[in-house]
Amino acid sequence: MQITEHPVLDKKFNEEVIFYFNNQSLKAKKGQTVAAALMANSIRKLGASRKLNKARGVFCANGRCTSCFVTINGLEHVLSCTTLVEEGMRVSSNESDPDVRGESNGN
Amino acid sequence: MDKSTIVCRCEEINIDEIETAIKNGAETFDDIKRLTRCGMGPCQSKTCFYPVNEIIAEYTGMPLNEVSLPRLRMPLKMVRMSTLAQDSEGSNVVSVFGESVEDGES
Amino acid sequence: METDILVIGGGPAGMSAAITADRAGARVILVDESFSLGGQLRQQTQHFAPLPGSEEKVRGTALGNDLIKKLEASKVKILKKHIMIGSYRNENIGVTDGEKTFAIQSQKNIIAPGAAEKAKIFPGWTIPGVMTAGAAQILINRERVLPGKNAVMLGSNDYSLEVARQLKACGVTIKAIVEDKEQMISSDMELLHDMKNVPVYLNSTIESATGKEELNKVVVKTPAGLYEMEADLICIANGFDPIIEPFEIMGCNLAYHKELGGWLPEYNVYFQTSNPSCYIAGNAAGITTIGPVLLTGEIAAIGALEELGFMEQEEAEAQRKELWKELAEIEKRENEKTFRARSELIEGFHQKIGMAFPEEFNMVNGGAHNG
Numbered sequence: 246m247q248i249t250e251h252p253v254l255d256k257k258f259n260e261e262v263i264f265y266f267n268n269q270s271l272k273a274k275k276g277q278t279v280a281a282a283l284m285a286n287s288i289r290k291l292g293a294s295r296k297l298n299k300a301r302g303v304f305c306a307n308g309r310c311t312s313c314f315v316t317i318n319g320l321e322h323v324l325s326c327t328t329l330v331e332e333g334m335r336v337s338s339n340e341s342d343p344d345v346r347g348e349s350n351g352n
Numbered sequence: 353m354d355k356s357t358i359v360c361r362c363e364e365i366n367i368d369e370i371e372t373a374i375k376n377g378a379e380t381f382d383d384i385k386r387l388t389r390c391g392m393g394p395c396q397s398k399t400c401f402y403p404v405n406e407i408i409a410e411y412t413g414m415p416l417n418e419v420s421l422p423r424l425r426m427p428l429k430m431v432r433m434s435t436l437a438q439d440s441e442g443s444n445v446v447s448v449f450g451e452s453v454e455d456g457e458s
Numbered sequence: 459m460e461t462d463i464l465v466i467g468g469g470p471a472g473m474s475a476a477i478t479a480d481r482a483g484a485r486v487i488l489v490d491e492s493f494s495l496g497g498q499l500r501q502q503t504q505h506f507a508p509l510p511g512s513e514e515k516v517r518g519t520a521l522g523n524d525l526i527k528k529l530e531a532s533k534v535k536i537l538k539k540h541i542m543i544g545s546y547r548n549e550n551i552g553v554t555d556g557e558k559t560f561a562i563q564s565q566k567n568i569i570a571p572g573a574a575e576k577a578k579i580f581p582g583w584t585i586p587g588v589m590t591a592g593a594a595q596i597l598i599n600r601e602r603v604l605p606g607k608n609a610v611m612l613g614s615n616d617y618s619l620e621v622a623r624q625l626k627a628c629g630v631t632i633k634a635i636v637e638d639k640e641q642m643i644s645s646d647m648e649l650l651h652d653m654k655n656v657p658v659y660l661n662s663t664i665e666s667a668t669g670k671e672e673l674n675k676v677v678v679k680t681p682a683g684l685y686e687m688e689a690d691l692i693c694i695a696n697g698f699d700p701i702i703e704p705f706e707i708m709g710c711n712l713a714y715h716k717e718l719g720g721w722l723p724e725y726n727v728y729f730q731t732s733n734p735s736c737y738i739a740g741n742a743a744g745i746t747t748i749g750p751v752l753l754t755g756e757i758a759a760i761g762a763l764e765e766l767g768f769m770e771q772e773e774a775e776a777q778r779k780e781l782w783k784e785l786a787e788i789e790k791r792e793n794e795k796t797f798r799a800r801s802e803l804i805e806g807f808h809q810k811i812g813m814a815f816p817e818e819f820n821m822v823n824g825g826a827h828n829g
């Protein structure tokens with residue numbers, strides 16, 4: 246949920262953007278991260294873990310834990326908590342872990 | 353705590369698996385890593401290192417300052433292979449993660 | 459890319475170091491992985507005092523903006539959205555902007571990556587809705603979104619209560635504070651007063667956190683039995699530890715000091731690590747408060763400037779003496795144990811490498827032991 250009146254800080258975001266999550270069109274504020282933009286729309290499940298297929302969402306909001314992976318414009322495993330949302334962005338939930346050891350990564 | 357509680361979020365390794373590794377002789381984070389994959393996920397143990405070391409300390413009675421740290425590997429943060437390959441200076445990008453290449457452990 | 463001084467981290471410590479170095483005429487590059495400067499000050503709406511040279515209370519976010527303005531008005535080359543990911547064999551630092559990787563060749567590095575929150579595990583801690591207290595604070599203050607409506611705080615330190623207070627002011631109900639120790643960790647009267655209507659469970663842990671796809675139920679295990687509550691947010695406040703990866707990459711020796719947050723690089727009175735090309739500043743050099751964070755940045759910059767000949771020895775010594783005095787004063791006042799641990803770390807390192815203490819340090823350090 247968006248905070249419209251912050252108790253101590255001035256209004257920060259003025260411009261609105263439209264983006265897509267799993268093909269659903271959503272509104273967000275320009276300047277927000279993708280993770281926050283989704284949370285503003287009450288979406289907190291951002292993906293599922295690979296092994297046990299459990300729901301995952303923001304944990305550290307600091308780009309360290311990788312719990313907030315999503316796919317953005319076709320690129321998989323992007324940290325949604327450190328990526329700013331953009332007009333027309335196509336975001337989808339992360340349904341598998343990155344294959345760090347896979348052949349596609351040259352290992 | 354329930355032994356099925358996850359410790360390493362990335363690789364979904366639970367307390368039981370870690371304690372079993374310790375029972376089998378693991379003394380350090382890296383020993384556990386080799387036995388269970390704990391710490392080998394995309395965050396590269398940044399999240400689980402502390403709880404894992406706590407479990408080692410508790411289980412073995414070793415003080416936390418004697419439980420050694422996981423060995424760090426480059427790159428420090430998740431980077432795409434294409435990005436590493438795009439080295440503007442061209443020459444020695446492999447040395448950015450040369451260590452792992454050298455060790456041949458990966 | 460080439461420079462005299464490379465600063466890693468654009469939080470208060472890194473910014474303070476960069477501004478100091480620029481002022482003395484060095485060429486400076488500052489690298490930060492985020493899309494904006496300010497580090498963890500960006501979400502700190504609480505007031506801080508004392509600051510170096512001032513007793514006046516300043517809001518964290520305002521302090522950050524002030525530093526950013528100074529930095530942007532300087533000649534420092536700022537590289538936002540650039541991450542230090544490693545080092546080359548010749549010790550050049552490897553940086554990526556997400557598209558390409560390149561080396562920055564510098565004479566000296568000042569590394570100020572800050573601190574990270576320690577995780578705490580319990581059954582269900584991976585479910586969406588369970589996050590660190592810092593994450594919740596970032597969401598409400600930087601991102602202006604509510605992470606949940608009904609929160610359980612795990613941990614009762616100052617930071618936990620501060621975040622609880624800020625969440626409450628945004629309309630979040632604080633359902634409970636859960637602490638596994640036998641008493642509250644925080645002794646801040648103001649914070650405790652603000653939380654006086656919140657149920658506190660001592661000697662208690664989270665037995666389970668459940669929900670279908672998102673958190674909606676928390677069971678707390680207390681000495682009096684299990685309590686079940688509806689909550690869609692758990693904030694874990696388990697303290698901070700210094701971020702050490704960049705130092706490990708640079709081959710800096712580490713030591714364990716509980717009072718400073720755990721493992722961290724060893725450094726001398728100049729805030730120089732065991733790798734002479736790397737200085738350290740901020741919370742990476744031990745978890746402390748904002749005043750000392752800023753001062754460590756300045757001290758580190760002065761060391762580098764002196765070594766590179768941008769500052770005369772005499773001038774550097776005089777400035778360092780004042781800064782150390784202030785650091786000691788503030789840190790002892792706010793957290794005596796932290797200062798003691800810092801002195802121990804420094805003394806230990808000097809002994810190990812057989813490096814004499816400069817006059818100025820003996821003075822402040824002596825103070826730490828005597829009173």
Ligand SMILES: Cc1cc2nc3c(=O)[nH]c(=O)nc-3n(C[C@H](O)[C@H](O)[C@H](O)COP(=O)(O)OP(=O)(O)OC[C@H]3O[C@@H](n4cnc5c(N)ncnc54)[C@H](O)[C@@H]3O)c2cc1C
Nearest residue numbers: 467468469470471490491497498541542571572592740741
């Ligand atoms: C989530 C969170 C909340 C906090 N809240 C409070 C609080 O309310 N009160 C308080 O007193 N303290 C708080 N702290 C502690 C905080 O560390 C200090 O308040 C203060 O910001 C420390 O300043 P610093 O400059 O040392 O580090 P930071 O402010 O953390 O700045 C470090 C900077 O380095 C950058 N960085 C790190 N690694 C790299 C890399 N490899 N490459 C490029 N850039 C990098 C980061 O993006 C960041 O901008 C918090 C810490 C965290 C993590």
Ligand code: FES
Nearest residue numbers: 304306308311326
């Ligand atoms: S929430 Fe931890 S990396 Fe994004």
Ligand code: FES
Nearest residue numbers: 360361362397400
């Ligand atoms: S939590 Fe263990 S590797 Fe990420």
